[in-house]
Amino acid sequence: MSEMAPRNFYEFFQMPEIFRLDLSVLDSHYLELQARVHPDKAAHLSDVEKRLSLQWATFANEAYHTLKRPLDRARYLLRINGVDTREEDNTAMPAEFLLEQIEWREEMQDAVAGRSEAALDRLGFRLKKEMDHLIESLGAMLDVEQSHPEAAVLVRQLAFLEKLKRDLDQAHALLED
Amino acid sequence: MLLQISEPGASVKPQLRLAVGIDLGTTNSLVATVRDERPVVFGDPQGRTLLPSVVRYLDGGAAEVGYEAKARQSEDPENTFVSVKRYMGRGLNDIAEHHGAPYRFVEGEGMVQFDTRAGRISPVQVSAEILKVLRDRAVAEMGGELAGAVITVPAYFDEAQRQATKDAAKLAGLEVFRLLNEPTAAAVAYGLDNAAEGVYAVYDLGGGTFDISVLKLTRGVFEVLATNGDPALGGDDFDRAVYDWLLAQSGRSGLSSSDVRLLMAASRVAKEQLSDQAETAIDTELSDGSTIALTLSRDTFAELAAGLVKKTLAPVKKALRDAGLAIDEIKGVVLVGGATRMPCIREAVAEFFQQAPLTDLDPDKVVALGAAMQANLLAGNRAGGDWLLLDVIPLSLGIETLGGLCEKIVPRNTTIPVARAQEFTTWKDGQTAMSIHVVQGERELVSECRSLARFELRGIPPMAAGAARIRVTYQVDADGLLNVTAAEQTSGVEARIEVKPSYGLSDGEVARMIEDSYLHARDDLEARRLQEQKVEASRLIEATESALTEDGGLLSESELEVLVSGLQVLKGATEGTDWQAIKNASDALNDASTEFAGRRMDYSIKAALTGQKLDSLGV
Numbered sequence: 001m002s003e004m005a006p007r008n009f010y011e012f013f014q015m016p017e018i019f020r021l022d023l024s025v026l027d028s029h030y031l032e033l034q035a036r037v038h039p040d041k042a043a044h045l046s047d048v049e050k051r052l053s054l055q056w057a058t059f060a061n062e063a064y065h066t067l068k069r070p071l072d073r074a075r076y077l078l079r080i081n082g083v084d085t086r087e088e089d090n091t092a093m094p095a096e097f098l099l100e101q102i103e104w105r106e107e108m109q110d111a112v113a114g115r116s117e118a119a120l121d122r123l124g125f126r127l128k129k130e131m132d133h134l135i136e137s138l139g140a141m142l143d144v145e146q147s148h149p150e151a152a153v154l155v156r157q158l159a160f161l162e163k164l165k166r167d168l169d170q171a172h173a174l175l176e177d
Numbered sequence: 178m179l180l181q182i183s184e185p186g187a188s189v190k191p192q193l194r195l196a197v198g199i200d201l202g203t204t205n206s207l208v209a210t211v212r213d214e215r216p217v218v219f220g221d222p223q224g225r226t227l228l229p230s231v232v233r234y235l236d237g238g239a240a241e242v243g244y245e246a247k248a249r250q251s252e253d254p255e256n257t258f259v260s261v262k263r264y265m266g267r268g269l270n271d272i273a274e275h276h277g278a279p280y281r282f283v284e285g286e287g288m289v290q291f292d293t294r295a296g297r298i299s300p301v302q303v304s305a306e307i308l309k310v311l312r313d314r315a316v317a318e319m320g321g322e323l324a325g326a327v328i329t330v331p332a333y334f335d336e337a338q339r340q341a342t343k344d345a346a347k348l349a350g351l352e353v354f355r356l357l358n359e360p361t362a363a364a365v366a367y368g369l370d371n372a373a374e375g376v377y378a379v380y381d382l383g384g385g386t387f388d389i390s391v392l393k394l395t396r397g398v399f400e401v402l403a404t405n406g407d408p409a410l411g412g413d414d415f416d417r418a419v420y421d422w423l424l425a426q427s428g429r430s431g432l433s434s435s436d437v438r439l440l441m442a443a444s445r446v447a448k449e450q451l452s453d454q455a456e457t458a459i460d461t462e463l464s465d466g467s468t469i470a471l472t473l474s475r476d477t478f479a480e481l482a483a484g485l486v487k488k489t490l491a492p493v494k495k496a497l498r499d500a501g502l503a504i505d506e507i508k509g510v511v512l513v514g515g516a517t518r519m520p521c522i523r524e525a526v527a528e529f530f531q532q533a534p535l536t537d538l539d540p541d542k543v544v545a546l547g548a549a550m551q552a553n554l555l556a557g558n559r560a561g562g563d564w565l566l567l568d569v570i571p572l573s574l575g576i577e578t579l580g581g582l583c584e585k586i587v588p589r590n591t592t593i594p595v596a597r598a599q600e601f602t603t604w605k606d607g608q609t610a611m612s613i614h615v616v617q618g619e620r621e622l623v624s625e626c627r628s629l630a631r632f633e634l635r636g637i638p639p640m641a642a643g644a645a646r647i648r649v650t651y652q653v654d655a656d657g658l659l660n661v662t663a664a665e666q667t668s669g670v671e672a673r674i675e676v677k678p679s680y681g682l683s684d685g686e687v688a689r690m691i692e693d694s695y696l697h698a699r700d701d702l703e704a705r706r707l708q709e710q711k712v713e714a715s716r717l718i719e720a721t722e723s724a725l726t727e728d729g730g731l732l733s734e735s736e737l738e739v740l741v742s743g744l745q746v747l748k749g750a751t752e753g754t755d756w757q758a759i760k761n762a763s764d765a766l767n768d769a770s771t772e773f774a775g776r777r778m779d780y781s782i783k784a785a786l787t788g789q790k791l792d793s794l795g796v
Contacts, residue, residue: 033785043556044556047767058652062596
């Protein structure tokens, strides 16, 4: 791309390498950058400039959306600190957490079977609270205690919950169709 | 010479580039431009701004487009194409449900084609005929060559449909600045006109397509949060509901193609009249002299339409969920598309969103107006203001994995442009090739998604199973178009392939079609190539000069000299009539300025975050 490309996402947006980011600053830096590099700004320019724009705007989107979402941000922060979250092969979870997962999935199935959108909504609300709580803990672990291996465990748990949230959305869609 | 071009503002005249926005609709099409900072729609000599999207092929291959063709549709149904947008990028098996269409369908390569008296014609060619009329209309009004056009497409159009639209524009001789999603175009027109801020929904029910987009409007930024829709649901279907009712009530069946057209047209008129009156009389004489005479009330129509109205609300709910928003977080609902004039639609939208929709803009024109504003911006005409538009892809892009499953690589509603990569490996010892199947859609099974392209990566060095690392990269550009590359990583031997989706026309095919259309006029083709190269060259000259004026300081003297001499060569070439020479000089200048462009971009990125606020964006 250019000599600037390999820099990390935080550096790209000139933000501190922390989990508890000021998202409004991230938003405004992202928009300032896109206002300059977006392909729409190069539509009347040369092919070289069009290609560069496409590459930079793509990079800016990748960087922004990674830092914007808590799960992706935590994963990324761990990665640049040399910690692989190993979500594909490390499925060891506290038994309590796994039991909770099973309960949640059963409740979801019951709600779908009973065609109860209200039950799905209640489940969604509880899930959101649980996720907020995990994200809060992640912040403490990453920014205060800087305890990366423990943070990796929380990232794996959050990934479970995000998957559950996606399935919950699908269950909603199923009831609507 | 060096001094002249380095002197700020000396050589760069802010020349207005002629740019248009085109709404290529299922039922009607429009062309608009920005004049004196206001968007205006061009009319025909009779002052009619809508061009019916109807094309009739005549003996000898000529095409009649618009009102004339529409007037003849029931006389000559097999050669007169209405709602051709429904067939763009679609195979024969996709359109089985379109009972009653009078065309002689032929299976084309990936896309359906029609047998006509002018030979075999693809939907891309039919669309190109419509675009040519609009282009000529604009050129006649503006008195100059177009720098480029923004063409709108339904937000829910998939890859095949987008590619087909872009091919049609190419065939019509248009430089496409951008394919723009229709609801986004409407949001630009509405948002800029009303200085709107907040989250808005755009409910766009056109002649043959339905889109819902949810956008966040902050000063100078239009960010699409989610989009959804139904690419085969529109005003046409409401006509069809009336038509089916007419048949059922009159006990008729097995009508001829012309009678079907007659009755469909009558159904359409009845539907439109019911937007203003409580009931309407339908009285149609068929070809055998018999008549169908019935009265349809608005209430009965609402009952006929209820299922269709409900069908639009499912995508609305999905879009809201993807955007993570509740109904009460939507500040306003903009209605777009002629079909939203139906009271039953307005009532359903008002009830769903718990607020009266915004109807203070012309639902037929707003998309073309927004497209014109975007075209003006993309042409680099600063006078009309500046804004940033961030759009998304409507459908997930995936790849086939073992067991016929679809693994999503780019999920729907991802902001574009975007690139995502995934690594795969070989499953047999010594495997030297891997086949890659690119699909689009939300379902788990590949068989239920749309197949976009299949290609094979060859030349993988023989290794043990699982040792190769094949990286497949999906790049979606700002038009929402996909490019896939695959490369083997470990060996250093890089095998790489670029695919253009199989349903689309290859660049060669588009070129051949263009040549065919000039078959009897060789000179015209040469003239067109020369014209195209000159337009391209003047764009490049202007861009390079402006870049040198702004950032010439980033170059060493010798680097500057190379570019200046490249400019001179190109300028010299454009004086002549050899299009190949102009092309060669353009390519050379493009190559020579690669490094400079990269430096300029880096400089601009650094400047972006070091206090140099972009006043026009107010971010």
